[in-house]
Structure formats: C-alpha cells, structure tokens
Amino acid sequence: MKAASFDYHAPPTVESAIALLQRFEGEGLDTKLLAGGQSLMPMLNMRIARPQVLVDLGKIEALDYIRAEGEAIAIGSMASKRAAEDSPLLREQQPLFHAATLLIGHRQIRNRGTVGGSFAHADPAAEYPAVALVQDIRMRAQGPNGVREIAASDFFVTFMTTSLEATEILVEVRLPPFRPGTGWAIQEFAKRHGDLALAGIAVTLRKANGRCEDVRIGAFGVNATAVRLPAAEAALNGQSATTENFARAAAVAGESVAEPLGDVHATPDYRRQLVKVLTERCLAEAAARAA
Ligand SMILES: Cc1cc2nc3c(=O)[nH]c(=O)nc-3n(C[C@H](O)[C@H](O)[C@H](O)COP(=O)(O)OP(=O)(O)OC[C@H]3O[C@@H](n4cnc5c(N)ncnc54)[C@H](O)[C@@H]3O)c2cc1C
Structure with missing residues (x-):
C-alpha cells in the first residue's frame, strides 16, 4: 500500500x-x-x-548533536541511533544507554531512526523508555511558550502516547551522570534478532559491603508503557548480592507486573515468566559489574 x-x-x-x-x-x-x-x-x-x-524535522541541523554538558550528556532529538551507537562519549560514560541502543532493530534502522523519535514514539516494547525510567533521563520539549523539562516518569503516558503537547517538539534528551561503580544490565527476548522485544528488563544497582542498594528495575514490552518494578526493587535493596536473593527479587518482579499484555506473540503468563527470568539474569549481571 x-x-x-x-x-x-x-x-x-x-x-x-x-x-x-x-x-x-x-x-x-x-x-x-x-x-x-x-x-x-x-x-x-x-x-x-x-x-x-x-x-x-530532517533539515534542522541544530537538533543533531551528542555532547557533554557539565556532567550530563545532552542528545539532540535528531541525532541518529547510529550516532549514539558510535559515540565514544556514550560508550564510555553511559554504558546502559549505549547497550540499549545496540538492541534497537538493525543497523539500517539505527542509521535513519533518531534518538528523539524513539522517545516520542513511546512504543511499549522500545528499550529507551525503560532505560529513561531507571536512569531518570529528562526530556526537553520546545513549544510556543519556550522550553520545558519533563521527567521520564511524567513523559510516557500510555501506549504510544507521551505528555508532549500537539504544538511541542521533543528537542533533547538529557542523561544524568552515570555514577562510577554502578552495575547495569539490559536483556530482552525477541522472536528474531532485530524485532521489538516480547519483554525486556533494564537494571542498575550499587553495592556497599556486599549488599545491594539503589536497585532500579525497568520493564519494557510488558505493559502499555515501560514501567519500574518497585516491589522487586524493595525486595533486593539492603540484601546481600547472592543468587538466592536475585531469584527471590525476580520472583517478586514476575508476580508484581500488573496485567501483562497478551497478544498473538505471547500470553500474559508468558510475559510474566519472561520478566522473572530476565530480571534474575539482569540482577546477576549488574551485580557482577558493580564495583
Ligand atoms: C524492523 C524494525 C525494527 C525495529 N526495532 C526496534 C527495537 O527493537 N526497538 C526500538 O526501540 N525501536 C525499534 N524500531 C523503531 C525504530 O527505533 C524507530 O526509529 C523509532 O521508533 C522512531 O524513530 P524515528 O526517528 O524513525 O521516528 P519517526 O518514525 O519519524 O516518528 C515516530 C513518531 O514520533 C514522532 N516524533 C519523532 N520525532 C519527534 C520529535 N522530535 N518530537 C515530537 N515527536 C516526534 C513522530 O511524529 C511519530 O509519531 C524498529 C523499527 C523497524 C522498522
């Protein structure tokens, strides 16, 4: 057609x-x-x-940049995902965001698809929104009344819907500094390489004296928008970084997902099971990376 x-x-x-x-x-x-x-x-x-x-927006060169601003990294909305993939700044300072970029579609899609487009499109199965929730990424929208900043938790409203007004343009996403020593992981399950995920998990955590703290778990592909899983985070916060505790928190993650999506690709129960399995793997991977 x-x-x-x-x-x-x-x-x-x-x-x-x-x-x-x-x-x-x-x-x-x-x-x-x-x-x-x-x-x-x-x-x-x-x-x-x-x-x-x-x-x-393709002729607006002023929106195509990836640069350090103080300790934050600012990405213009028209920067391509390929530019994010190739950016040494993101690779070295924002490993979770960089790893999420590599999971998006195929290289051909990342060549043309923009970072801002992925945020504004707000596909529930997209990787960036979950990373944004976990990392407190802030969005900058420009409209007739100037620029306003929107927290990730206020930006993604529901299925392919953001809090952008009809006369606003997403001009920038701003990544706060990634604290040294933070462990991270992102894993997803898709039917074929490059497909949108049936479910995925992004995690950051820190370790102090062998105990986990500041555990953040984001899920994508499971609800109408990416979500944090606070019950699972609470189950691991303050607990020692052991495989038993990862499994316990992962079980809470699976149970606590509210009404997972069901469609021709996966039933709600299957997505719940994916959340559990991927959370357990991500927690172990993030803990191994945490200094
Ligand atoms: C085969 C295939 C596989 C894919 N796999 C993945 C995947 O695994 N993960 C993933 O996240 N995505 C995936 N995608 C989607 C891809 O990442 C798109 O690039 C992205 O969703 C949209 O970015 P875009 O720049 O192409 O935006 P467009 O397609 O041009 O726009 C998408 C929407 O966002 C709005 N929009 C775009 N930019 C702005 C802005 N600056 N301000 C306000 N509104 C704006 C548009 O109006 C439109 O409604 C896949 C796509 C294909 C075709």
Whole structure:
C-alpha cells in the first residue's frame, strides 16, 4: 500500500517548525512530525496513520548533536541511533544507554531512526523508555511558550502516547551522570534478532559491603508503557548480592507486573515468566559489574 496524500513541509529551524504546528493546529489539520521515519513511514504506508500534513524535522541541523554538558550528556532529538551507537562519549560514560541502543532493530534502522523519535514514539516494547525510567533521563520539549523539562516518569503516558503537547517538539534528551561503580544490565527476548522485544528488563544497582542498594528495575514490552518494578526493587535493596536473593527479587518482579499484555506473540503468563527470568539474569549481571 501507499500512504494517503499529505502536505509536506521541511522547516530549517525549531522555531519555524513550531510556527507550522501552531498554524495547522489553528486550522484544525491533523499534523505529524517526521523524524527518521522508521516507525511513521510504515504506519503511513499501511494507512494506520493518515495525517493531512507532515512537518519533517530532517533539515534542522541544530537538533543533531551528542555532547557533554557539565556532567550530563545532552542528545539532540535528531541525532541518529547510529550516532549514539558510535559515540565514544556514550560508550564510555553511559554504558546502559549505549547497550540499549545496540538492541534497537538493525543497523539500517539505527542509521535513519533518531534518538528523539524513539522517545516520542513511546512504543511499549522500545528499550529507551525503560532505560529513561531507571536512569531518570529528562526530556526537553520546545513549544510556543519556550522550553520545558519533563521527567521520564511524567513523559510516557500510555501506549504510544507521551505528555508532549500537539504544538511541542521533543528537542533533547538529557542523561544524568552515570555514577562510577554502578552495575547495569539490559536483556530482552525477541522472536528474531532485530524485532521489538516480547519483554525486556533494564537494571542498575550499587553495592556497599556486599549488599545491594539503589536497585532500579525497568520493564519494557510488558505493559502499555515501560514501567519500574518497585516491589522487586524493595525486595533486593539492603540484601546481600547472592543468587538466592536475585531469584527471590525476580520472583517478586514476575508476580508484581500488573496485567501483562497478551497478544498473538505471547500470553500474559508468558510475559510474566519472561520478566522473572530476565530480571534474575539482569540482577546477576549488574551485580557482577558493580564495583
Ligand atoms: C524492523 C524494525 C525494527 C525495529 N526495532 C526496534 C527495537 O527493537 N526497538 C526500538 O526501540 N525501536 C525499534 N524500531 C523503531 C525504530 O527505533 C524507530 O526509529 C523509532 O521508533 C522512531 O524513530 P524515528 O526517528 O524513525 O521516528 P519517526 O518514525 O519519524 O516518528 C515516530 C513518531 O514520533 C514522532 N516524533 C519523532 N520525532 C519527534 C520529535 N522530535 N518530537 C515530537 N515527536 C516526534 C513522530 O511524529 C511519530 O509519531 C524498529 C523499527 C523497524 C522498522
């Protein structure tokens, strides 16, 4: 199939893109932003989405960067996932985010797909939202009234829905410093290499005197949006880093996932079991990495 017809604009600046969004909003036209097109183009071609106007962000060079800002790392929303994959800054200072990037689709998809697009698309099975919850990544949205910062916990609302307003553009994601000595892991299960995950887990934790602390567990592919698993985190916090305790916390993770998704690919029970198994593996891997 081919996409239904639409008007196309490719503004050169964020400000001119926002002005277009405001104009079309005022005219009552259904408008979509286009970034790397790796999710939107298939949706257009299958006519799952039929916007009347596309505003392409591809000409806005000012949104394409990955740079250190103080101790944080700022990623412009139009930086490609390939750039994130190749970034020494991310590889050396943000190992969890970097590892998550390598799990996304295939290299061809990472060549064109943008970092901002993955956050804004908010696919429940995407890796970045779970990493964002675990690491307190902050989003910067720009709209007619300027720039506002949104915490990851307030950004992902539900299935493919964020708290961005219709006239706002996600301009940057900001990664807080990854504390030295923090253990991390991300694992997922997909039917084929490069497919979106049936379920996945991202973990960070710290160790002090052999005990786990600041345990953070994020799950993706399981609910309508990525979620933290606070009951499982609490089950391991303050406990010694042993395989028995990892298994106990993982069992809590599996039990505590509220109403896992069920579809043609996996039943809710199967996803619950994946959460348990992947959590146990991730906890062991993260603990081994923790200094
Ligand atoms: C075969 C295949 C496998 C894939 N596997 C994975 C995977 O394993 N994990 C994963 O996470 N993703 C996967 N993807 C999706 C891929 O990562 C996309 O790149 C990503 O979801 C969207 O990024 P994009 O830049 O292509 O955005 P687009 O497709 O251009 O846009 C997606 C949506 O986000 C909105 N949007 C984009 N940028 C902005 C912005 N700056 N501000 C506001 N709204 C914006 C658009 O309006 C649109 O609604 C896969 C895709 C394919 C085709």
